[in-house]
Amino acid sequence: MPGSRMMVGVLGAGAMGSGIAHVAAAAGHDVLLGDVAADAVTRARAGIAAALARDVTKGRMTQDASDAALARIHDAGDLSAGCAAFSACGLVIEAVAENLAVKTALFTQLEAAVSDDCILATNTSSLAVAAIAGPCRRPERVLGIHFFNPAELMPLVEIIPALTTAHDVTIAARTLLDSWRKITVIARDTPGFIVNRVARPFYGESLRLLEEGVADATTIDWAMRDLAGFRMGPFELMDFIGNDINFAVTQSVYDGFFQDPRYRPSIIQRRLVDAGFWGRKRRRGFYDYHDGAVKPEPTRDATVGQAIVDRVLAMLINEAIDAVHLRVASPADIELSMTKGVNYPRGLLAWGDQIGPATVLRQLDALHAEYGEDRYRASVLLRRRVKAGQGLSA
Secondary structure (H helix, E strand, O other): OOOOOOOEEEEOOOHHHHHHHHHHHHOOOOEEEEOOOOOHHHHHHHHHHHHHHHHHHOOOOOHHHHHHHHHOEEEOOOOOOOOHHHOOOOEEEEOOOOOHHHHHHHHHHHHHHOOOOOEEEEOOOOOOHHHHHOOOOOHHHEEEEEEOOOOOOOOEEEEEEOOOOOHHHHHHHHHHHHHOOOEEEEOOOOOOOOHHHHOHHHHHHHHHHHHHOOOOHHHHHHHHHHHOOOOOOHHHHHHHHOHHHHHHHHHHHHHHOOOOHHHOOOHHHHHHHHHOOOEHHHOEOOOEOOOOOOOOOOOOOHHHHHHHHHHHHHHHHHHHHHHHHOOOOOHHHHHHHHHHHOOOOOOHHHHHHHHOHHHHHHHHHHHHHHHOOHHHOOOHHHHHHHHHOOOOOO
């Protein structure tokens, strides 16, 4: 990779792309930001300017530094004829829609434009990096660099080498992102990587509880927020992310694991997506966000609430220890990912140790016996740790 102050290209000027451009520019890089939509870069620069202004107001940055960062972001111009504008970049990060055909076509164009030592990265949250890199002439320089939204505020970045990615490319990318003051973790190229895989039960099991009528959405949110300590309840968070996006990631992980029932999407959420009830951005999701709408009150029943927390946590902890078992990432990186990527109150492995691995296993085995579904199968590593009297974070 060229020097630490090389030009960084960002393809896609939506929320993620503009956030990545913001981070790179604030770190001192000239940034070439491009998008096929004619006014996307203009809108992105306005958003970045507003975010930088907030940093100045809050004392996180001087006005001179803010002005300099904004001046380092340049418009790539018309991309209809290809990606030649990115020829001088040492790193290009793609942040377009989660569509494999679109991404592979884009990487083919990029390869024809950039130098041989330019690193090409995808910000995909759920697609296989190998599938994006595979058609490339030089797949060894392609990897995943997955930021979390908003990129300028969220500290975690998942680095995902594909089977074809050269080791020195992975090291160079991680070193660069570390210099941007990001917390980096290495994830295997498996569906959902770390965060979007391990976090699925937070949404999926909460949706299952709603489907079964165990409690309504407001009560489940209350239990997970006020009793378990999560910053947002699952339904609040799905509305915030967007049900269209959350459902698409769940569907992608489910398909990526060949319809493993642990990741099965919810019919309730699918119907919200079908109806256009995508959450806050559409002013209607699990909750109504129109002016004057009143949010329902939860049923603050401690017994019901604790049962909700126990069930969702057992599934989350099981997913985390299974990710360790299948070497998705190191235990330390899994803990970092969940606390820094999605702001969980504590690492799931440590949480499992606090509850007691044997208790978690009993909860899962009881669910499996009651439902008879493979969805509730306990990880073999959880069983081994319980049998050996070991903790999950050991």
